[in-house]
Amino acid sequence: MVRLGPKAPQHRKGTFTDVPQGLLEEISHLEQILTVPASKLQEITKHFITELDKGLSKKGGNIPMIPGWVLDFPTGSETGDYLAIDLGGTNLRVVLVKLLGNSKFDTTQSKYALPKHMRTATADELWGFIAECLQKFVHEFFPEGVSAPLPLGFTFSYPASQDNITQGILQRWTKGFDIDGVEGKDVVPMLQTAIEKLNVPVKVVALINDTTGTLVASMYADVETKMGLIFGTGVNGAYYDTCGDIPKLEGRLCDDVSNDTPMAINCEYGSFDNEHLVLPRTKYDLQIDAESPRPGQQSFEKMISGYYLGEVLRLILLELADEKKLIFAGQDLKKMHEPFVMDTSFPAKIEEDPFENLSDVQDLFDEKLGIQTTVPERKVIRRLAELIGERSSRLSVCGIAAICQKRGYKTAHCAADGSVYQKYPGFKERAAQGLRDIFGWADNEEDPIVIVPAEDGSGVGAAVIAALTEKRLDQGKSVGVKI
Numbered sequence: 001m002v003r004l005g006p007k008a009p010q011h012r013k014g015t016f017t018d019v020p021q022g023l024l025e026e027i028s029h030l031e032q033i034l035t036v037p038a039s040k041l042q043e044i045t046k047h048f049i050t051e052l053d054k055g056l057s058k059k060g061g062n063i064p065m066i067p068g069w070v071l072d073f074p075t076g077s078e079t080g081d082y083l084a085i086d087l088g089g090t091n092l093r094v095v096l097v098k099l100l101g102n103s104k105f106d107t108t109q110s111k112y113a114l115p116k117h118m119r120t121a122t123a124d125e126l127w128g129f130i131a132e133c134l135q136k137f138v139h140e141f142f143p144e145g146v147s148a149p150l151p152l153g154f155t156f157s158y159p160a161s162q163d164n165i166t167q168g169i170l171q172r173w174t175k176g177f178d179i180d181g182v183e184g185k186d187v188v189p190m191l192q193t194a195i196e197k198l199n200v201p202v203k204v205v206a207l208i209n210d211t212t213g214t215l216v217a218s219m220y221a222d223v224e225t226k227m228g229l230i231f232g233t234g235v236n237g238a239y240y241d242t243c244g245d246i247p248k249l250e251g252r253l254c255d256d257v258s259n260d261t262p263m264a265i266n267c268e269y270g271s272f273d274n275e276h277l278v279l280p281r282t283k284y285d286l287q288i289d290a291e292s293p294r295p296g297q298q299s300f301e302k303m304i305s306g307y308y309l310g311e312v313l314r315l316i317l318l319e320l321a322d323e324k325k326l327i328f329a330g331q332d333l334k335k336m337h338e339p340f341v342m343d344t345s346f347p348a349k350i351e352e353d354p355f356e357n358l359s360d361v362q363d364l365f366d367e368k369l370g371i372q373t374t375v376p377e378r379k380v381i382r383r384l385a386e387l388i389g390e391r392s393s394r395l396s397v398c399g400i401a402a403i404c405q406k407r408g409y410k411t412a413h414c415a416a417d418g419s420v421y422q423k424y425p426g427f428k429e430r431a432a433q434g435l436r437d438i439f440g441w442a443d444n445e446e447d448p449i450v451i452v453p454a455e456d457g458s459g460v461g462a463a464v465i466a467a468l469t470e471k472r473l474d475q476g477k478s479v480g481v482k483i
């Protein structure tokens with residue numbers, strides 16, 4: 001049988017014969033609560049579809065389903081020079097995009113790690129940090145200065161409501177952010193003020209979510225693109241609906257917009273199942289939620305995204321060591337008690353260890369946590385990382401399947417970005433298997449719906465959306481609700 005598309009990763013060949021019975025029993029319990037069978041994926045997807053519809057209704061629901069005011073498909077012939085910034089959960093990027101037309105583009109970019117304290121800094125510190133990064137970038141790449149302010153596409157990777165493309169009212173912080181004075185406010189004037197304070201010749205012309213940018217950038221380069229996806233610090237999906245299928249926009253659209261006018265939707269589906277009806281949450285997920293700055297929010301994201309995967313592993317290991325005294329006897333666990341001390345590269349590196357004695361895992365725990373591990377303990381650590389990684393990959397595709405079934409896509413290129421998609425070992429193969437388990441495709445055929453690497457959504461996507469917006473404004477067309 002020839003199976004096309006990625007295959008599930010090879011499990012370790014080693015055995016668990018040297019693992020003590022008590023620990024074996026714990027592992028089999030954890031395998032039970034962390035494994036998501038095909039039937040469960042199908043049940044979750046079914047509920048996901050009703051939640052997507054609810055988000056577009058007048059009444060609303062758990063999933064925000066934010067109209068992104070991108071009312072045209074990219075043609076691939078957009079041209080011009082645009083600046084873009086991308087405020088993600090881990091990094092700030094500044095990108096200069098030259099749209100060359102013919103689906104081609106050239107980018108120049110700089111990446112600035114968000115200072116660790118930024119999640120709980122003041123609003124002025126946040127906007128000031130971004131304006132300074134912009135100032136450095138413009139000084140470096142435009143040393144002679146500019147004749148007119150550079151148009152900027154501002155990619156803001158948080159749920160922001162928009163009545164038009166140059167507005168973004170932050171609904172709530174996610175990914176552990178908790179900065180006062182921003183929620184409920186329009187972030188565009190805040191950034192523009194900070195830019196003007198430093199006399200940086202830049203004007204914000206569009207506010208974009210990174211996932212909408214991913215959708216548009218990928219469609220600019222590949223017309224088969226049906227959705228943009230982020231599996232990074234956070235998780236999200238974006239796709240094009242049509243204005244006539246968005247009940248909550250009824251009576252709010254301008255005359256130049258008809259029922260079949262496309263509308264990019266920033267789903268913000270990290271909040272899926274905040275009512276806890278279908279997701280198989282464990283006590284570790286409940287603890288992460290309770291201890292987060294926004295308990296009760298982003299239930300789906302907290303089970304699967306980059307910001308949290310290492311934390312799930314840490315909580316389980318801590319329970320096995322501290323409470324059950326089954327591992328790390330006599331070790332100093334002080335470091336391991338630090339919340340979020342394990343970022344997602346931790347389980348990723350554990351799953352990547354190619355050695356049967358897991359010597360890379362030994363080094364990781366020794367260097368990062370000061371913990372000496374035995375071979376049986378490392379085998380348990382490895383199995384836990386596999387369970388957490390596989391659960392994330394499989395749950396992650398429920399949003400993809402729900403959008404495809406809602407829109408009736410029989411085939412699709414689903415453009416994905418983010419470090420978990422790009423770097424987490426086995427994510428791609430496990431995600432592809434999850435889609436097969438949901439759709440039950442025949443074994444001897446190519447997968448009709450595939451996850452493909454996205455184009456640079458927060459850079460090129462922001463530039464293409466800025467170009468589409470400028471074109472609409474030049475034609476006197478609307479880019480927001482009826483005033």
Ligand SMILES: Nc1ncnc2c1ncn2[C@@H]1O[C@H](COP(=O)(O)OP(=O)(O)O)[C@@H](O)[C@H]1O
Pocket residue numbers: 087088089090091231232233234305306307308343344345348349417418419420423424425
């Ligand atoms: N090797 C890795 N494998 C999987 N995830 C990783 C790896 N290294 C870092 N990460 C996670 O990826 C997330 C950063 O995602 P990325 O998409 O690069 O940034 P952003 O979310 O700011 O756009 C962080 O949560 C980090 O824990």
Ligand SMILES: O=P(O)(O)OC[C@H]1O[C@@H](O)[C@H](O)[C@@H](O)[C@@H]1O
Pocket residue numbers: 087088089090156157158159174175209210211230231232233234235236268270301418
């Ligand atoms: O690119 P990042 O930082 O991983 O963000 C992914 C998603 O993270 C979610 O928490 C945000 O609400 C979304 O707006 C965002 O798209």
